[in-house]
Amino acid sequence: MTASAILPSVKRFRHPFLMAWMRACWCSLIQRLMAIRLLLSLGRRLTIPSVLGAAPAPFRGHSAMVLGEERLLVLKQNSSPDDCAWFLEFNTPFIKEQRKKLGVEVVAWSKGVEGDCLKPIVISGPSGVGKGTLISRLMKEFPSTFGFSVSHTTRSPREKEKDGIHYHFTQKNAMEKDITDGKFLEHASVHGNLYGTSIKAVEAVMDEGKRCILDIDVQGAKSVRASSIEAIFIFICPPSFEELEKRLRSRGTESEEQIQKRLRNARAELEEGKTSGIFDHLLVNDEFESCYADFKKLLCLEGLNAKKIEEITSHSASKEDGKILIYCGATEAGKRPSSIGGAPGPTTGMKIRPTVAPGVKEL
Ligand SMILES: Nc1nc2c(ncn2[C@@H]2O[C@H](COP(=O)(O)OP(=O)(O)O)[C@@H](O)[C@H]2O)c(=O)[nH]1
Ligand SMILES: Nc1ncnc2c1ncn2[C@@H]1O[C@H](COP(=O)(O)OP(=O)(O)O)[C@@H](O)[C@H]1O
Numbered sequence: 001m002t003a004s005a006i007l008p009s010v011k012r013f014r015h016p017f018l019m020a021w022m023r024a025c026w027c028s029l030i031q032r033l034m035a036i037r038l039l040l041s042l043g044r045r046l047t048i049p050s051v052l053g054a055a056p057a058p059f060r061g062h063s064a065m066v067l068g069e070e071r072l073l074v075l076k077q078n079s080s081p082d083d084c085a086w087f088l089e090f091n092t093p094f095i096k097e098q099r100k101k102l103g104v105e106v107v108a109w110s111k112g113v114e115g116d117c118l119k120p121i122v123i124s125g126p127s128g129v130g131k132g133t134l135i136s137r138l139m140k141e142f143p144s145t146f147g148f149s150v151s152h153t154t155r156s157p158r159e160k161e162k163d164g165i166h167y168h169f170t171q172k173n174a175m176e177k178d179i180t181d182g183k184f185l186e187h188a189s190v191h192g193n194l195y196g197t198s199i200k201a202v203e204a205v206m207d208e209g210k211r212c213i214l215d216i217d218v219q220g221a222k223s224v225r226a227s228s229i230e231a232i233f234i235f236i237c238p239p240s241f242e243e244l245e246k247r248l249r250s251r252g253t254e255s256e257e258q259i260q261k262r263l264r265n266a267r268a269e270l271e272e273g274k275t276s277g278i279f280d281h282l283l284v285n286d287e288f289e290s291c292y293a294d295f296k297k298l299l300c301l302e303g304l305n306a307k308k309i310e311e312i313t314s315h316s317a318s319k320e321d322g323k324i325l326i327y328c329g330a331t332e333a334g335k336r337p338s339s340i341g342g343a344p345g346p347t348t349g350m351k352i353r354p355t356v357a358p359g360v361k362e363l
Pocket of ligand 2: 125126127128129130131132133134247248250251285286287288289291
């Protein structure tokens with residue numbers, strides 16, 4: 001389906017998404033002129049929306065189809081399988097919420113990720129409780145299964161920390177701009193610095209086909225919980241406050257002032273972690289090996305119980321260069337589609353099937 005072919009069906013949708021699509025994709029001049037003619041013929045005032053989310057790199061050549069009344073599926077030509085499908089959301093629940101919050105028209109990009117990815121894991125807990133130690137051990141034991149979401153932070157690197165591996169160390173102004181541009185899934189001010197998870201950080205893990213681990217604070221966990229991302233939330237507790245202080249001091253990475261600040265914040269974090277209902281599991285990190293064993297058991301159980309996507313009973317398809325992209329529809333009218341998540345994160349659950357002969361492949 002070509003871009004111009006879908007334009008007539010776009011009439012009933014809001015103008016802003018069409019404008020954003022035109023701006024983001026490098027449509028041919030003729031397509032642009034046709035779209036402008038269509039918009040002028042509608043005789044309404046044009047609104048240029050704010051475009052949220054990490055957009056696809058500029059591309060030439062695409063096909064597109066409107067899915068429901070919520071979003072547009074854009075297929076890039078000549079792109080790698082992990083970068084060929086994108087959604088431009090213009091009326092999803094996230095967009096409605098952002099429109100209300102920001103008071104302006106918005107649209108958002110969400111990258112299509114193939115397969116039914118296992119739920120991401122969100123890990124929170126007070127500073128010094130052992131989150132990093134547990135995560136490092138897990139990544140070392142299962143390097144091809146789990147991938148760490150590398151956060152951005154405005155705090156200074158510690159002696160052994162490397163930029164791009166432990167954190168993306170950045171400046172406040174730059175990070176605030178990226179937050180305003182919708183490039184972050186969540187962000188929070190923690191112990192006097194800004195921390196945040198960029199959409200790209202999560203996509204980088206998913207592109208490798210790995211299960212994403214996020215080490216974020218309780219505020220960040222709350223934001224993810226409130227988003228469309230389905231994750232497993234684990235809160236790590238210390239066996240006692242005294243032991244937490246001992247671990248924080250023995251790590252030797254913070255000044256006395258920083259230690260005091262982190263200990264003060266720890267009380268509130270522990271209270272919230274235990275009582276807010278955000279977390280699916282609380283793990284006490286007393287003896288390390290036994291905590292790590294419980295941690296693995298918990299992930300394995302969750303993996304087995306991971307919710308399967310609904311039965312597919314309907315689909316629509318787009319053909320491009322002999323390849324068919326099949327969008328799996330809802331099982332019944334009113335149920336949510338099988339592609340899950342979406343802006344401000346990636347849209348998971350895509351089914352992409354190459355075929356030799358043209359024609360829609362039966363599911
Ligand atoms: N909301 C949010 N919190 C983060 C992020 N990255 C790290 N944090 C949290 O920020 C806090 C401080 O992290 P850090 O400075 O590495 O200190 P540590 O917890 O003592 O190792 C911890 O609670 C982390 O879980 C992020 O991307 N978003
Ligand atoms: N179960 C444990 N018993 C004793 N020390 C621990 C345990 N878990 C972690 N530690 C130590 O506590 C310190 C803080 O751990 P870390 O993983 O950096 O915490 P966080 O990432 O939660 O801030 C480190 O020196 C680590 O070696």
